Amino acid sequence: MTGGDAFLFDLTPHHDVRAPARWQGTGRHGGWVYLLPAAALVSAVLLAPLAVTAVTSLTGGPSAYLSVLTDQDVRFALLHSLGWLLLALGVCGLGLGLARLAQDAGPRTRALLLAALALPAVTSPLTAGTAFRLIFDADPARGTVSALLPGGAPFLGPGWIWLVLGLAFVWQWTGLACLAFQVGLANLPTGLLRVARVFGAGRLRRFRAVVAPALFPTAGLVMLVVLTAAVRVFELVLVGAPGSVQARVDVVGLFWWRHRGDLGDGPAAALGVLLTVMAMAVAAVTALLWRVRRNWTDAGPPARLAAPPTRRRGPAALTGAAAVAIALIWALPFAVLLLTSLRSPEAVATSGWWTGGYGLGSFREAFEGGVFAGALGATAERAVLVAALVVLFAVPAAYALTPGRLPARAQRIAAAVAVLLAVLPPQVAAMPLAEMLGALVGVTVVLAVIQAALVLPLGVLLLRGAFIAVPRPVVLRPLAEGRSAIARMTVESGPAVLAVAVLAFVLAWNDLVAGLLLNWPAADQAPLVVLQQTRHFSTSAGAFAAQEVVLTVVPVVLALATGRVLARGLTRGVRR
Amino acid sequence: MDRRGALTLLAGAAATVAVGCGGAPPVRIAVVWSGWELSRFREVLGLPGAVVFSAGDNIDALLGGPVVPAAIPDMAIVPRGALVTDTAAVSQLRPVPASGPDAWQELLPAGPDGAKRGAWFKVAHKSLVWYRPEALPTSARPAHWEDWVGWCKARARAGRPPLAIGAADGWMLTDWFENVLAGLDRGVYQSLRDRTNLVAWSHVKVRDALTRLANLWSIRGLMPGGGRRALVTQFPDAVLDVFVHGRADMVAAPDFAWPVIAGHAPARAAGCGSDQRTACRVERFRFPGPRHQPAPPVIAGGDVAVALTPAGVRAVRRLVGDGESAPPSPDDTVTRLERWAAKGGFLSLDPRVRYPRVLSGVAADLYEDFEFDLSDRLTGPLAGGDGRGLWRVLTDLFTAVTVDWDDGDAAAGDGAPEEVVTAAVNGAMDALAALAGGSAGP
Known part of the structure; x- marks a missing residue:
């Protein structure tokens, strides 16, 4: 709020920017009422089962942990999960690099690059896994890479498989990180940077004092999303690696699912707790990173968000060409999936997409029997319900966590709990939940509530960031009149509310793990139907590619339709 | 839309729901197959209203582990002989008519009443080498x-x-x-x-x-x-x-x-x-x-039809017959089984089922001297x-x-x-x- 706008609000009686706790009509503890619904949901669906799992793991002393940690397979799985978490940090770094590139490109190229990079984030990991397994198929008659590199190593085999799975993950999540950093870079206080340079601050110093504080608040939540994806890696490995190498690329979530019967209750619970602790530790470190405070006064609205200045460092044509090339590479998995789905199942099984054989046979096979169509309907119904539930619960909770609603310490604790719960692996809660809810679990509403609870912490954090960023003068009036500012803040944060709804819808739409653990074998979750199709990978590739195209179109259209608003909402850019 | 129009619409929707709830619920069948095989199975079943879905390779958890009651199907086709020897699992199953030779019957568990709790639906010959x-x-x-x-x-x-x-x-x-x-x-x-x-x-x-x-x-x-x-x-x-x-x-x-x-x-x-x-x-x-x-001996595999509800028992009868030879008709069990058998990938223990020439004798190999697939048990x-x-x-x-x-x-x-x-x-x-x-x- 600079210039003319701020003048209007100068009329409010106080121009005190500190917490207006005394003005709140419901008093000092009014904030708790707003926090209660979300807290109750999260306690019932996430915290209580987590506690049960922790107690189960400790019944009989530390022996469960000892037996798990002395198992070599478990240690490998833990190591692999840690590897995925580190890759997630690498993905964020790559995102930063690509954001720099996008900055240097022209506005058109930049829009193309960002769209191509970000769209994989809304597809399901199942789709990513199958697309990359198709591209890296060892058969030179079918696999794109094998055809390009004759005599190349069989990429899906031991060792090389890591490259394929890692690339699938990078493909899926780099764009989101890039988007967030791009907004951060556009908001860099250039004046401050210039001043720092004049006073002789080195590159590192400038980064630490100016660049990092400008970037991390924007990118923090996106980093959390990527970390959550890393700790929940499941279907990507399950479908991306052939059966023979599954044991070599086990991650904890998958190992737990496969061996929980052999391990016994105690050790299985201990394994779940270990995974949770590891994920939470990484999330906590990330949270500390983005707590880096700006120690300058807010530089004003990100006026350049829509069109940041193009500072051309290298030859412009070269930057543009690089950006277009990257966009094309990023579009390749989608293209391969689409082309595969448009060929007959027989052609797909024996030849590559470049050899023809086009037709709609795969789509016919994909919808044969009506199971997939039915599952699509049920999945959509649940996803809409999840989106509504998350918004309904997250808005008041986020409001409660804005300054002044709650004692500062309580607020810090609540926000920290939300950060930790955001990365919670569903496996930890699944078994106690299935026992607690018993007959109820199969009901659509109950599964939707569970899925909503899993997304809720992230939604609250996202909205809280947006609410805090609402310029204070906008909400001063309702506060001064003793009313709640929640409605005003929600309206002001429209893009963020939309982003949370879309995020919840997409995560519920793509969910496989919760459905597999809690609703199996009802088979009315579309990704589960697709997973069953992948048993004989190559001979059913046409059919499941067709199903995945349908499965991908919905979130992609949703993301494209809400594109700009969504990007703004996700990166806390709420000012108009 | 005016109020009357809205009311008419609402009444229509309510009527649809009432009719939907009034009829018998569709029989729900969980199978291990997907894709092509699942389509063949639907043909053999020949019940257009049935909900047939794939539960995947871990279908054994359906009988062994705790499963949400709402998700339990009426009938399931389970691939592993080992499943039906689990006593806890067997207690949930209903008696079904026996089918196939004695050596195969012995592989199936019986309840306290002596009746078998599963029927062989599809068997497989695993001792073949195919060549050009x-x-x-x-x-x-x-x-x-x-x-x-x-x-x-x-x-x-x-x-x-x-x-x-x-x-x-x-x-x-x-x-x-x-x-x-x-x-x-x-x-x-x-x-x-x-x-x-x-x-x-x-x-x-x-x-x-x-x-x-x-x-x-x-x-x-x-x-x-x-x-x-x-x-x-x-x-x-x-x-x-x-x-x-x-x-x-x-x-x-x-x-x-x-x-x-x-x-x-x-x-x-x-x-x-x-x-x-x-x-x-x-x-x-x-x-x-x-x-x-x-x-x-021949190594044999097999998929067993088990029933979890009375409706499931009826579905099993439809799939494997009830042990008595029915007069040939376009909808009798053998005719329906032959639709899958003709396309391959399906062997039955019913000797009346005919196969393409390339598979002649393969099913007969399984009737007598066989050992059941070890890894499946x-x-x-x-x-x-x-x-x-x-x-x-x-x-x-x-x-x-x-x-x-x-x-x-x-x-x-x-x-x-x-x-x-x-x-x-x-x-x-x-x-x-x-x-x-x-x-x-x-």
Whole structure:
């Protein structure tokens, strides 16, 4: 709020920017009422089962942990999960690099690059896994890479498989990180940077004092999303690696699912707790990173968000060409999936997409029997319900966590709990939940509530960031009149509310793990139907590619339709 | 819209819901198949209103583990014989009519009333080797394991990979193991089946079978692309390697390799269904046993129909008949089963079902002298599945003698040196002992 706008609000009686706790009509503890619904949901669906799992793991002393940690397979799985978490940090770094590139490109190229990079984030990991397994198929008659590199190593085999799975993950999540950093870079206080340079601050110093504080608040939540994806890696490995190498690329979530019967209750619970602790530790470190405070006064609205200045460092044509090339590479998995789905199942099984054989046979096979169509309907119904539930619960909770609603310490604790719960692996809660809810679990509403609870912490954090960023003068009036500012803040944060709804819808739409653990074998979750199709990978590739195209179109259209608003909402850019 | 219009719409919607709830709920059936096989199953079932869905490879959890009541189907087709021997699981099941020969009936559990709690719906012949006749004259079919290994070495030496192995699917490797072990010593095979304990699994014949496999698999030039390729080759890909791409001469695969061949190499398979022998360019022989031993039994697999509700019992009757011969009609059980049988990948224990010529006699092989698939009967840590149990032990053995062994100096047709094979087999024996020991508890 600079210039003319701020003048209007100068009329409010106080121009005190500190917490207006005394003005709140419901008093000092009014904030708790707003926090209660979300807290109750999260306690019932996430915290209580987590506690049960922790107690189960400790019944009989530390022996469960000892037996798990002395198992070599478990240690490998833990190591692999840690590897995925580190890759997630690498993905964020790559995102930063690509954001720099996008900055240097022209506005058109930049829009193309960002769209191509970000769209994989809304597809399901199942789709990513199958697309990359198709591209890296060892058969030179079918696999794109094998055809390009004759005599190349069989990429899906031991060792090389890591490259394929890692690339699938990078493909899926780099764009989101890039988007967030791009907004951060556009908001860099250039004046401050210039001043720092004049006073002789080195590159590192400038980064630490100016660049990092400008970037991390924007990118923090996106980093959390990527970390959550890393700790929940499941279907990507399950479908991306052939059966023979599954044991070599086990991650904890998958190992737990496969061996929980052999391990016994105690050790299985201990394994779940270990995974949770590891994920939470990484999330906590990330949270500390983005707590880096700006120690300058807010530089004003990100006026350049829509069109940041193009500072051309290298030859412009070269930057543009690089950006277009990257966009094309990023579009390749989608293209391969689409082309595969448009060929007959027989052609797909024996030849590559470049050899023809086009037709709609795969789509016919994909919808044969009506199971997939039915599952699509049920999945959509649940996803809409999840989106509504998350918004309904997250808005008041986020409001409660804005300054002044709650004692500062309580607020810090609540926000920290939300950060930790955001990365919670569903496996930890699944078994106690299935026992607690018993007959109820199969009901659509109950599964939707569970899925909503899993997304809720992230939604609250996202909205809280947006609410805090609402310029204070906008909400001063309702506060001064003793009313709640929640409605005003929600309206002001429209893009963020939309982003949370879309995020919840997409995560519920793509969910496989919760459905597999809690609703199996009802088979009315579309990704589960697709997973069953992948048993004989190559001979059913046409059919499941067709199903995945349908499965991908919905979130992609949703993301494209809400594109700009969504990007703004996700990166806390709420000012108009 | 005005108020009246809205009310009419609402009333209509309510009526639709009421009618939907009024009729009998559709019968819900969980099966292991997906895609093509699932479509064939729907044809055989012939109940348009039924909800048939795939529960995937871990369908056994449906009977073994705690499952949400709302998700329990009326009927399920479960692939593993082991499932229906679990007493806790059996107590949930309802009696169904018996079907098939006595030897098969004995594999099914009975309730306290003596009635069987499952009916064989689909069986499989797992002791077949499919090949291209141009690679091997009928007269040169190997009679023994030793002949077969010798022929493979000669082909490999000539630069023609003789075998395609779908080592990406653990069950393909366990089928190899079961065929070799049952040929070596049927008694030991049966003892593994009956008790998964340390003594049985450390028997010298188990070691012998693993050593034979390691010696064969390690032959350089045995498989197209070598072991690394084989490890990422699934069952259908191995069949395609032989009959579509011509990269290998033969593949040891069950009877359900036939629909893969017929679907993807139609020209080659054109005459195989009828009596025009000349046009058919697909041949098969029985998995050979060791020299100087009695002929090995057929390794058989099978899927059991079980009922969880009275509606499920009716569905099972429709699938397997009720033991009495009904007059032939377009909708009798045999006619419906033949629709799948004609396309391949389906064998029934009902002797009245007819098959395409290429599969003639295959079903009859299963009626008498067979051993049931070992890996499908194992429970606990030895039970199969990607990345676990016996599947994993054999995958690791395969990897050890094909990928991990540095074959830089070996010539095509040479196997791995004895110390490499011994080390790999020792590793497999240790792994088996650990898994069997783990399952010996209460």
